[in-house]
Amino acid sequence: MASSSGVSQPRQRRALGISTFAFTLCFAVWTLFSILGIQIKDEFGLSDTQLGLLMATPVLTGSISRLFLGVLTDRYGGRWVFSLLMLCSAACVYLLTFANSYLMLLAGALGVGLAGGSFIVGVAYTSAWYDKQHQGTALGIFGAGNVGAAVTNFGAPLLLLALGWQGTAMVYASVLAIMGITFLLVAETDPQAAQRKAAAIPLTQQLAPLSDLRVWRFSLYYFFVFGGFVALALWLPHYLIEVYGLGLAAAGFVAALYTIPASLFRILGGWLSDRYGARKVMYWTFIASTLCCFLLSYPPTQYVVNGVKGPLSFSLSMPLAGFVLLTMVLGFFMSLGKAAVFKHIPVYYPSNVGLVGGVVGMVGGLGGFFLPLTFGMLNDVIGIWQSSFMLLFVVVAAALGWMHYAIRRAEHIEIRENRTTTDLPELTTPSRFVLKDWRPEDPAFWEQSGQRIARRNLWISIPCLLLAFSVWMVWSVVVAKLPATGFTYTSNQLFWLAALPGLSGATLRAFYSFMVPIFGGRRFTAISTASLLLPAVWIGFAVQNPETPYLVMVILALLCGFGGGNFASSMANISFFFPAREKGKALAMNAGLGNLGVSVMQFLVPLVIATGAFAFATGSGQPTNDGGELWLQNAGFIWAPFIAIATIAAWFGMNDIASAKSSFKEQAVIFKRKHNWLMCVLYTGTFGSFIGFSAAFPLLSHTQFPEIDALKFAFLGPLVGALSRAWSGGLADRLGGAKVTLGVFLVMIVGVLGVLLFLGGSGSTFAFAGFFASFLLLFLASGIGNASTNQMIPVIFRREVPRLMPELTADEQTIHAARESAATIGFTSAIAAYGAFFIPKAFGTSIDLTGSATAALTGFIVFYVICTALTWFYYYRKGAGFTFSGVKTA
Numbered sequence: 001m002a003s004s005s006g007v008s009q010p011r012q013r014r015a016l017g018i019s020t021f022a023f024t025l026c027f028a029v030w031t032l033f034s035i036l037g038i039q040i041k042d043e044f045g046l047s048d049t050q051l052g053l054l055m056a057t058p059v060l061t062g063s064i065s066r067l068f069l070g071v072l073t074d075r076y077g078g079r080w081v082f083s084l085l086m087l088c089s090a091a092c093v094y095l096l097t098f099a100n101s102y103l104m105l106l107a108g109a110l111g112v113g114l115a116g117g118s119f120i121v122g123v124a125y126t127s128a129w130y131d132k133q134h135q136g137t138a139l140g141i142f143g144a145g146n147v148g149a150a151v152t153n154f155g156a157p158l159l160l161l162a163l164g165w166q167g168t169a170m171v172y173a174s175v176l177a178i179m180g181i182t183f184l185l186v187a188e189t190d191p192q193a194a195q196r197k198a199a200a201i202p203l204t205q206q207l208a209p210l211s212d213l214r215v216w217r218f219s220l221y222y223f224f225v226f227g228g229f230v231a232l233a234l235w236l237p238h239y240l241i242e243v244y245g246l247g248l249a250a251a252g253f254v255a256a257l258y259t260i261p262a263s264l265f266r267i268l269g270g271w272l273s274d275r276y277g278a279r280k281v282m283y284w285t286f287i288a289s290t291l292c293c294f295l296l297s298y299p300p301t302q303y304v305v306n307g308v309k310g311p312l313s314f315s316l317s318m319p320l321a322g323f324v325l326l327t328m329v330l331g332f333f334m335s336l337g338k339a340a341v342f343k344h345i346p347v348y349y350p351s352n353v354g355l356v357g358g359v360v361g362m363v364g365g366l367g368g369f370f371l372p373l374t375f376g377m378l379n380d381v382i383g384i385w386q387s388s389f390m391l392l393f394v395v396v397a398a399a400l401g402w403m404h405y406a407i408r409r410a411e412h413i414e415i416r417e418n419r420t421t422t423d424l425p426e427l428t429t430p431s432r433f434v435l436k437d438w439r440p441e442d443p444a445f446w447e448q449s450g451q452r453i454a455r456r457n458l459w460i461s462i463p464c465l466l467l468a469f470s471v472w473m474v475w476s477v478v479v480a481k482l483p484a485t486g487f488t489y490t491s492n493q494l495f496w497l498a499a500l501p502g503l504s505g506a507t508l509r510a511f512y513s514f515m516v517p518i519f520g521g522r523r524f525t526a527i528s529t530a531s532l533l534l535p536a537v538w539i540g541f542a543v544q545n546p547e548t549p550y551l552v553m554v555i556l557a558l559l560c561g562f563g564g565g566n567f568a569s570s571m572a573n574i575s576f577f578f579p580a581r582e583k584g585k586a587l588a589m590n591a592g593l594g595n596l597g598v599s600v601m602q603f604l605v606p607l608v609i610a611t612g613a614f615a616f617a618t619g620s621g622q623p624t625n626d627g628g629e630l631w632l633q634n635a636g637f638i639w640a641p642f643i644a645i646a647t648i649a650a651w652f653g654m655n656d657i658a659s660a661k662s663s664f665k666e667q668a669v670i671f672k673r674k675h676n677w678l679m680c681v682l683y684t685g686t687f688g689s690f691i692g693f694s695a696a697f698p699l700l701s702h703t704q705f706p707e708i709d710a711l712k713f714a715f716l717g718p719l720v721g722a723l724s725r726a727w728s729g730g731l732a733d734r735l736g737g738a739k740v741t742l743g744v745f746l747v748m749i750v751g752v753l754g755v756l757l758f759l760g761g762s763g764s765t766f767a768f769a770g771f772f773a774s775f776l777l778l779f780l781a782s783g784i785g786n787a788s789t790n791q792m793i794p795v796i797f798r799r800e801v802p803r804l805m806p807e808l809t810a811d812e813q814t815i816h817a818a819r820e821s822a823a824t825i826g827f828t829s830a831i832a833a834y835g836a837f838f839i840p841k842a843f844g845t846s847i848d849l850t851g852s853a854t855a856a857l858t859g860f861i862v863f864y865v866i867c868t869a870l871t872w873f874y875y876y877r878k879g880a881g882f883t884f885s886g887v888k889t890a
Contacts, residue, residue: 007129007191012138015129018187019122020142022082025179026118027148028155029089029172030062033109035156039165044102054102056369056551057109059230062116063365069117070124070358078125079187082118086180089115093173097166115176116365119143120358127346128190133274136343140270143338149233214348215356217402218341219363224395225285225337227367232258235375235388236327243385244320254324258331265332269339278343279407285337286400292330293393296323299386373552378541433522436658440579441814453655454577457521458586460653464529464646465570465594470601471532471639472563475501475556476695477605478543478635485622485630486546493550500557502695502836505564509830512569516822520656521573528566530647532639535559539636544622564833568826570594575794575822576657583794587825588732588787592725595783598694599722602715608634675796676824678874679789680831685745685867686785688832689778689860690725692839694718697775700843700853704759705768713772717779724783731784737792738875744785745868751778752861756854792875793828794821 033040033055040046046054073081092111099105122142130138159168236258240251273281300317318326342357349356371391378387439445440454479497482489489497515524539556542548571587578586608614609630612621618637621629698714732740754774758767794817801808801817808816839856846856 023122023145024148026115028151030116031149036165058113059369061113065117066120066361067358070120073124083184090173090177120361136270136273140267140339143266222364223367226364230368231371258327265335269336273340273343278340281340285333288333297389462593466597468563468566469597484624501560504558504561506833508565509568512565516573522654526650536636536639540633543632568829572822572826587790595722599715599719683828684832688835690782692835696840721779721783725786728784728787732788732791737788740788747781797821
């Protein structure tokens with residue numbers, strides 16, 4: 001951080017004062033819907049779910065925007081960003097007054113949420129004025145602007161009664177706009193501006209801290225201390241009314257005893273962090289919060305003991321006075337923790353306060369969005385009011401454990417190396433897991449040790465990827481069963497729920513493609529596999545209650561995309577381990593047996609949701625419309641133990657390759673490579689078809705052949721595709737990927753023609769048999785094509801890199817070719833995965849517009865013809881110049 005010793009105290013105090021006042025007003029605007037929503041609900045006739053979404057939208061956008069606003073503040077300074085942000089937020093509040101529909105209200109709420117992003121802008125601006133010894137106190141004072149929520153709670157109701165919700169919004173918009181102009185005119189440019197302008201940091205370097213796990217540990221801290229604070233502020237009035245029978249006014253007063261101190265004592269937290277250290281304050285916070293959450297989570301219990309003279313009964317419960325005292329203590333320590341978290345950031349990341357603070361603030365804000373939704377869901381499923389505090393206990397205990405682990409590791413390093421370090425080694429890879437000498441192309445090295453290590457990593461990677469595909473596609477089966485258990489979603493809503501995992505999974509692949517060289521294959525495989533627990537466990541709770549809001553289901557569908565994203569990182573990782581002569585087979589086995597997760601899921605889930613054998617662990621079933629019973633929660637819970645085992649196996653059994661390390665900038669060169677984009681098209685034709693047909697086949701069969709229960713056969717298609725991919729990797733190595741790929745697209749054209757032919761007789765069993773056989777042919781061909789296209793990529797870049805980088809040595813060219821191949825394999829898989837979204841939507845749109853799937857199938861034929869032409873022209877014809885097997889094309 002630039003020295004602030006030359007800045008006078010009056011200038012520091014003026015900067016702190018004006019930024020704190022501006023943040024207070026922004027926070028007041030951010031929470032405006034908590035008051036306006038009361039009148040808006042009546043005027044627009046909104047349901048409770050619609051109102052909840054309207055109130056949550058600003059929290060969500062205010063959280064996510066912090067990341068981008070932090071980057072902008074680091075680059076351009078807080079004075080301009082803060083001023084423009086307030087003016088934009090004021091304009092959005094003003095435009096909100098013209099809303100005449102629910103969609104317009106939601107659009108306005110998105111803009112209003114920008115005011116919540118002001119927090120990170122103010123943090124970066126304020127910290128630039130103070131040295132390290134006083135930043136904690138300064139940021140604590142600034143953070144007390146959270147009291148803006150109380151400003152809205154006290155002032156907005158009076159304005160609402162006098163002016164209505166439109167008039168109240170106009171007042172807020174005017175005040176915020178005046179503040180935005182005032183800030184621009186009165187606030188000074190921060191002391192780091194000259195240094196920032198003189199040494200502009202490239203965006204890739206500015207984003208570098210995101211690869212540091214320490215950032216995400218700080219984010220977990222803030223998820224609890226800030227996200228938990230916001231969640232309890234929203235939840236406590238309802239809790240007090242239902243559990244203790246308080247009236248609305250009394251419940252609001254008791255909740256204020258929690259919220260106001262939890263804001264103002266942030267100043268004390270900053271001062272204590274400066275005086276005693278942020279690490280020590282975090283220990284106080286987490287230990288006290290763990291104890292409070294444990295006591296608050298204990299439900300009222302009645303005990304009966306068989307005594308000498310008969311039964312003795314007694315009960316334990318938390319009285320109101322004890323509850324109020326414990327929540328006040330919890331709020332107090334949360335306020336200390338909020339300040340201590342942001343004391344860490346300028347110390348560890350002096351040049352990236354905006355970015356890192358933006359990430360931490362974003363995750364904390366998302367806690368304020370997700371936790372209240374989860375509180376309600378747990379309440380419905382578990383049936384215990386104290387379940388909200390049980391969840392908070394788990395979160396804070398995890399944060400405490402992770403923090404203590406990191407600090408102890410740092411202490412061991414200090415003792416062993418006899419040096420003092422301020423850097424906590426965040427779950428760093430022990431040297432025994434790092435392959436510093438990795439030469440798979442050397443036959444002697446490969447036979448001596450390389451083959452054994454590579455195969456071990458492959459056989460651990462395969463079950464991790466299988467579980468990822470299972471979680472990714474499990475939602476398609478769950479959605480089909482929701483109406484039978486009382487969920488009243490429309491057909492369009494169900495279609496969207498089925499398609500969203502494909503959309504999010506494909507999008508995540510674009511990011512996961514580049515993660516292995518940044519984080520390491522072992523570490524990222526373990527982390528990405530562990531992330532599957534979130535949707536798997538949450539599904540198990542959410543599907544047990546038909547009143548679960550549709551918004552929660554949308555979030556769950558998107559979270560299932562974690563499984564889809566894993567494929568890109570898994571394939572990129574395995575590509576580093578094997579020599580070129582065996583890459584095709586290894587990648588085919590990893591992908592093919594991983595793809596098998598779709599079939600495993602489609603076979604296993606219908607069985608486990610139909611049995612109550614696991615009810616002792618997963619809970620009772622849900623009655624169906626026909627008088628039966630289903631245990632839908634098993635569709636999620638069944639994967640949890642296997643995910644945990646796979647995560648442990650990846651963490652302790654896999655390896656990182658030192659030579660595979662590279663930055664995003666080094667990998668991003670593939671965006672300039674023509675063949676990267678060509679392979680995106682071809683891989684979309686193969687894998688995009690496989691995953692898209694896997695998602696669409698059950699629903700298409702049901703609509704075209706309603707008299708046949710196609711779910712009994714649905715798993716066979718993905719099974720054929722997965723096994724054919726695993727088997728055919730060696731085929732592509734022997735015959736050449738281009739020749740196999742060319743044949744695949746010709747066969748797929750024939751398969752689609754077969755589907756078109758048999759759709760004409762949709763009323764007969766014979767027609768379904770032909771329809772099903774044609775789809776099996778498509779799955780078989782797409783599986784083979786998945787392997788052959790992946791075999792082509794390393795071959796292409798082994799030729800292209802020496803041609804494009806002749807100045808490099810042979811060893812450097814080999815390393816660059818491996819990096820570009822891995823990145824391309826991951827990126828093409830990201831693009832191709834959109835097939836899981838577009839193919840089902842293409843069928844649905846075709847049926848809606850024309851009454852049949854013919855239009856969609858015709859479009860697929862045209863696409864496969866294009867893929868055939870591209871394969872022949874660029875990779876198979878004479879003159880193309882590639883050797884995909886023993887024979888060169890020119």
